[in-house]
Amino acid sequence: MKDKEKWDILIKPNSNLFEFRLNEVWKYKYLIAMFVKRDFISVYKQTILGPLWFLLQPVFTTLTYLLIFKNIAHLSTDNIPPVLFYMSGILFWNYFSTSFLKTADTFTTNAGVFGKVYFPRLTVPIATIISTFISFGIQLFFFLIIYVYYVTIGEVHFTLGYSSIIIIPFLIVLMAILSMGMGTIISAMTTKYRDLRFLITFGIQLLMYATPVVYPMSIVTDSKIKLLLYLNPMTSIIETFRYIVLGAGTYSLPALLYSFVATCIIAVLGIAIFNKVEKNFMDTI
Amino acid sequence: MSRVAIQVENISKMYRLGSIGSKTISEDLNRTFARILGKKDPYAQIGQLNDRLSAAHSDFVWSLKDINFEVNQGDALGIIGKNGAGKSTLLKILSRVTGPTTGSIKIKGRVASLLEVGTGFHPDLSGRDNIFMNGAILGMNRAEIRARFDEIVEFSGVGNYIDTPVKRYSSGMYVRLAFAVAAHLEPDILIVDEVLAVGDAEFQKKCLGKMQDVNKKDGRTILFVSHNMAAINNFCRTSILMEKGAIVGSGLTRDVVNTYFSSVKTNGGEALEKDILVSSQNDSLKFKRVALVGNAGVSNTFGLDEDIVCEIEYEVIKSNTKVVPSIQLLDKYGECILATFNAPSSTIGIDRYFGEIQPQGVYKTQCVLPKHLLNDTQYFISAYLSSDINFSDMTAAPEVLSFQMIDTGEMKQEYTGNWNGQIRPKIKWSTIQLS
Numbered sequence: 001m002k003d004k005e006k007w008d009i010l011i012k013p014n015s016n017l018f019e020f021r022l023n024e025v026w027k028y029k030y031l032i033a034m035f036v037k038r039d040f041i042s043v044y045k046q047t048i049l050g051p052l053w054f055l056l057q058p059v060f061t062t063l064t065y066l067l068i069f070k071n072i073a074h075l076s077t078d079n080i081p082p083v084l085f086y087m088s089g090i091l092f093w094n095y096f097s098t099s100f101l102k103t104a105d106t107f108t109t110n111a112g113v114f115g116k117v118y119f120p121r122l123t124v125p126i127a128t129i130i131s132t133f134i135s136f137g138i139q140l141f142f143f144l145i146i147y148v149y150y151v152t153i154g155e156v157h158f159t160l161g162y163s164s165i166i167i168i169p170f171l172i173v174l175m176a177i178l179s180m181g182m183g184t185i186i187s188a189m190t191t192k193y194r195d196l197r198f199l200i201t202f203g204i205q206l207l208m209y210a211t212p213v214v215y216p217m218s219i220v221t222d223s224k225i226k227l228l229l230y231l232n233p234m235t236s237i238i239e240t241f242r243y244i245v246l247g248a249g250t251y252s253l254p255a256l257l258y259s260f261v262a263t264c265i266i267a268v269l270g271i272a273i274f275n276k277v278e279k280n281f282m283d284t285i
Numbered sequence: 286m287s288r289v290a291i292q293v294e295n296i297s298k299m300y301r302l303g304s305i306g307s308k309t310i311s312e313d314l315n316r317t318f319a320r321i322l323g324k325k326d327p328y329a330q331i332g333q334l335n336d337r338l339s340a341a342h343s344d345f346v347w348s349l350k351d352i353n354f355e356v357n358q359g360d361a362l363g364i365i366g367k368n369g370a371g372k373s374t375l376l377k378i379l380s381r382v383t384g385p386t387t388g389s390i391k392i393k394g395r396v397a398s399l400l401e402v403g404t405g406f407h408p409d410l411s412g413r414d415n416i417f418m419n420g421a422i423l424g425m426n427r428a429e430i431r432a433r434f435d436e437i438v439e440f441s442g443v444g445n446y447i448d449t450p451v452k453r454y455s456s457g458m459y460v461r462l463a464f465a466v467a468a469h470l471e472p473d474i475l476i477v478d479e480v481l482a483v484g485d486a487e488f489q490k491k492c493l494g495k496m497q498d499v500n501k502k503d504g505r506t507i508l509f510v511s512h513n514m515a516a517i518n519n520f521c522r523t524s525i526l527m528e529k530g531a532i533v534g535s536g537l538t539r540d541v542v543n544t545y546f547s548s549v550k551t552n553g554g555e556a557l558e559k560d561i562l563v564s565s566q567n568d569s570l571k572f573k574r575v576a577l578v579g580n581a582g583v584s585n586t587f588g589l590d591e592d593i594v595c596e597i598e599y600e601v602i603k604s605n606t607k608v609v610p611s612i613q614l615l616d617k618y619g620e621c622i623l624a625t626f627n628a629p630s631s632t633i634g635i636d637r638y639f640g641e642i643q644p645q646g647v648y649k650t651q652c653v654l655p656k657h658l659l660n661d662t663q664y665f666i667s668a669y670l671s672s673d674i675n676f677s678d679m680t681a682a683p684e685v686l687s688f689q690m691i692d693t694g695e696m697k698q699e700y701t702g703n704w705n706g707q708i709r710p711k712i713k714w715s716t717i718q719l720s
Contacts, residue, residue, distance in 0.1 A: 007292075007391040007392060008392060008393050008394055009381070009390075009392035009396065010389065010390070010391055010392075011378065011379075011384070011385065011389060011392070012384075012385075012389045013384055013386055013387055013388070013389075030421050030426045030427050031421040033421075034418045034422075037418075038407050038410060038414075038418060041410060041414070042409045045409045112404075113405045113422065114382070115377075116382065116398075116400045116401045116404040117382070117398055117400065117401075117404045117405070117422055118380050118382055118396075118398065279383070279384035280383055283300060283301075283383055
């Protein structure tokens with residue numbers, strides 16, 4: 001008799017690894033919205049410049065890169081105005097590394113809340129990639145203003161077509177999911193092996209050099225190195241963005257397809273590990 | 286027929302002592318292989334029951350072992366037990382903060398757990414934002430929170446500061462706001478852990494009242510862990526008693542609470558000659574034993590409605606000595622609350638040895654601290670032996686015993702909060718109409 005009754009919650013020691021309970025996450029969508037709001041308010045509260053920091057950061061980084069990689073190292077920028085070249089790379093890379101690092105810290109920074117109340121833990125990384133997107137959006141808007149300026153003075157050809165309206169958001173979403181997938185994998189592992197936290201903070205800095213942020217893929221001639229760089233899913237995301245918006249650089253469909261598949265695999269894996277760890281991480285952290 | 290809201294079956298939880306997580310990756314791999322092959326955890330078999338009194342022999346400990354119980358819809362179930370009995374672990378599993386090692390729990394309806402008040406409060410957000418934030422964490426959506434917003438603000442009493450960041454709140458305001466959100470959640474099942482230990486007496490009363498409403502009026506199920514026996518007694522019809530990770534008693538709260546009291550009374554409450562540190566020594570008198578005896582024998586824990594007999598055994602070393610034994614009752618800060626000795630004018634009944642010259646030998650003098658005198662707090666006893674009524678040359682054993690008074694709930698039928706003061710005697714009250 002009793003077994004036929006309908007139970008709303010079933011607590012068991014181990015659940016299926018690939019049971020994502022995404023419908024449950026959807027029920028908590030309002031919580032995600034509140035997390036985003038909290039992140040946004042708490043970061044810029046009591047700062048004088050407020051959200052202006054979103055802009056200062058890429059501007060200064062661009063200027064620095066301009067000085068070092070263009071004027072000192074004389075790296076090619078594929079005949080794109082260097083400001084646009086660097087800024088486009090920085091924009092994407094900043095988003096990726098910020099949301100990756102934040103997601104990777106999910107369990108450690110939220111241990112207090114996680115230890116006291118249940119909600120689908122996946123809401124936190126999702127909120128992270130959304131709140132990081134706010135700053136990315138502002139920076140992207142700023143980038144477009146500069147882009148329009150370069151178009152009007154004739155240094156860049158306007159190449160945006162209808163297809164780019166689809167492809168650019170696709171690239172951004174791909175990048176967001178990739179950063180979350182990688183972040184969740186690391187976050188799940190750091191609950192047990194704390195060493196990883198040290199590894200990723202400098203690992204992500206090194207990874208930037210394996211991504212065409214400060215150089216174009218066109219100057220990479222060695223085919224082995226090229227393959228190695230394309231193994232990084234971020235590579236084709238940034239290259240494709242530059243190709244579409246700035247009309248220079250390389251574009252390869254197989255590479256983009258690879259990024260897509262790799263992102264999907266990493267995301268599924270990440271969420272699975274994340275869900276597995278969320279149940280018992282309070283005992284280990 | 287009432288329906289089952291929570292069904293707990295064979296829940297066990299194993300913790301690893303000492304190091305955090307697995308010691309080595311190879312151990313991790315061993316476990317993983319065993320799991321893949323469908324075998325038991327190779328390191329779990331050496332586990333033992335949770336017993337904090339004796340050192341663990343292995344690295345693994347069962348914090349909970351084979352817990353089974355059911356809660357019907359609309360019931361309020363109390364969970365009591367000593368610190369470390371596994372109560373909080375059980376609540377954590379029930380509220381899905383951590384998973385069980387074995388067993389399963391089936392729950393009907395939405396669960397909200399209050400393992401702490403103010404979970405997820407962010408200091409930079411205003412009170413208003415935090416209400417929404419906290420509500421969302423506890424599983425409400427925007428419409429539900431909005432519908433109860435005014436009620437929450439009113440209950441918390443922080444109305445004027447609702448748009449101020451909560452980091453500017455006093456701790457009292459903070460707690461009030463946090464509880465207000467939780468209390469207005471209206472989940473089907475509310476899990477409460479000791480949160481009432483916060484706030485002032487008035488607010489505690491409000492909290493208990495609100496919980497009572499949620500339970501009685503709205504017919505919602507409540508699980509309540511507390512050390513406040515009075516609250517449990519008032520509030521929960523049935524209770525379970527936990528000890529060392531297992532359920533050792535269940536049934537009507539009154540019976541379970543009594544079982545609890547008799548289980549708390551273990552050793553302690555007795556000091557023998559070798560353990561008594563004397564600060565001064567009368568050459569002709571020495572202590573043999575000081576003990577406190579209640580309904581269940583020697584103890585250091587007593588109910589408020591229990592007579593406590595203080596027994597002083599002493600030896601008269603030199604013959605023909607007068608003996609005036611006395612005790613002082615001290616509060617937990619060492620302030621003297623009362624002093625008493627066996628002179629006829631200050632006792633009920635007459636001690637026939639008072640003022641008499643006693644020959645060599647061992648004697649026992651006892652006095653009774655009456656029930657309904659003390660409050661539910663901690664006290665010390667200092668014992669003295671003097672050979673004259675001016676207490677000039679004493680053998681003194683200051684703070685020789687300590688004991689804890691426990692509220693049985695008898696005096697808390699109406700008022701349920703904390704009781705101020707070092708003593709709590711029953712006092713005669715009456716009112717007459719004057720005009």
